[in-house]
Amino acid sequence: MLTNFTYVRPNSLEEAFKHLSSEKSRVHAGGTDLLGCLRDQVFEASRVVSLNNIKSLRGIKKSTHGRMRLGALTTLREVAGDSEVKKHYTALALAAAEVASPQLRNQGTLGGNLCQKPRCWYYRGAFHCLRKGGEECFAVAGENAFHCIFGGESCYIVHPSDTAPALGALGAQIHIRGPKGKRSVALEDFHVPPSDDYTKETRLGQGEIVTEIELPPPVEGLRSSYRKVRARQSWDFALVGVALALILKGDKVQKARVFLSGVAPVPWRSREVEEVVTGKKLDEGIVSKAAEAAVQKAKPLGQNAYKIPLLRGIIEEQLLAIARA
């Protein structure tokens, strides 16, 4: 059941910051995650602050030195369908197209996709788990088929976003504004691992808003992809996923950035895969070695060891697809 809250729709960021000063204020973008959280009482809000009248937060545009800026309120449908994103930042277009269903992509925004709450059924359900201020993570001894195999420490969620790993692979910067001014963080530093703080998902402080996501200029030889495996063909979150951004020179990999989804509490950078493929030709031997390296440090729980061969398989598949493109 939804409890009562005040709903405001400011016309500027400055006005929004005033409304967001109290701890019980929440940002509303598309609302596809926020309203579910309020209904299920994952957290409370006394005031919901819609960003929808702030026009500067919308749209995709080229910025200085060939960079690309995507406003936080840009919908996932717009990201997935933009011709420049598809051409130069393929992994992001593919990832946005993999989120949920057409209806949710019409409504859901890129900023909301990065800031959404985890989908752990204990966290979302009527359980006073560690992340909600309780004493334990119920997934450790409970139903953990969809939980993490990397980076679990005290809390074993997986990060639910499809676009975050793609943005990580592409080297995105997240631009943030708040009552104290502007700042930017790399995508890979934006999310908080449980080892740092198991009660937070992002580095946003009180009243701060993601305003834009910025991508570096397209580089010659860049090939990127996003592949997600889900339990069913219809809308679903990733069981495992991989975002690759490789810069090829001739038939060799000059630079690689690899992020995994569905396997860790944050978009998980696989430096192991990056190290194996950098400087190498992507032949079957290297690809198989890279996929093996990716899973070496996995620590499955009781019911999710199936993620290991699945992950190995899609890493091989995607590296070979890039090599043969």
Ligand SMILES: Cc1cc2nc3c(=O)[nH]c(=O)nc-3n(C[C@H](O)[C@H](O)[C@H](O)COP(=O)(O)OP(=O)(O)OC[C@H]3O[C@@H](n4cnc5c(N)ncnc54)[C@H](O)[C@@H]3O)c2cc1C
């Ligand atoms: C049935 C279903 C299936 C889904 N499947 C997927 C999936 O397969 N993959 C996937 O990645 N996601 C999935 N989602 C999750 C989610 O709805 C989408 O990711 C969507 O992009 C969230 O965006 P939104 O604009 O609706 O966010 P909102 O619901 O408005 O906000 C989400 C959270 O982010 C905060 N927030 C929003 N925008 C900002 C901002 N600019 N600055 C600071 N904080 C902000 C809000 O306060 C809230 O806590 C699914 C959701 C549902 C309901």
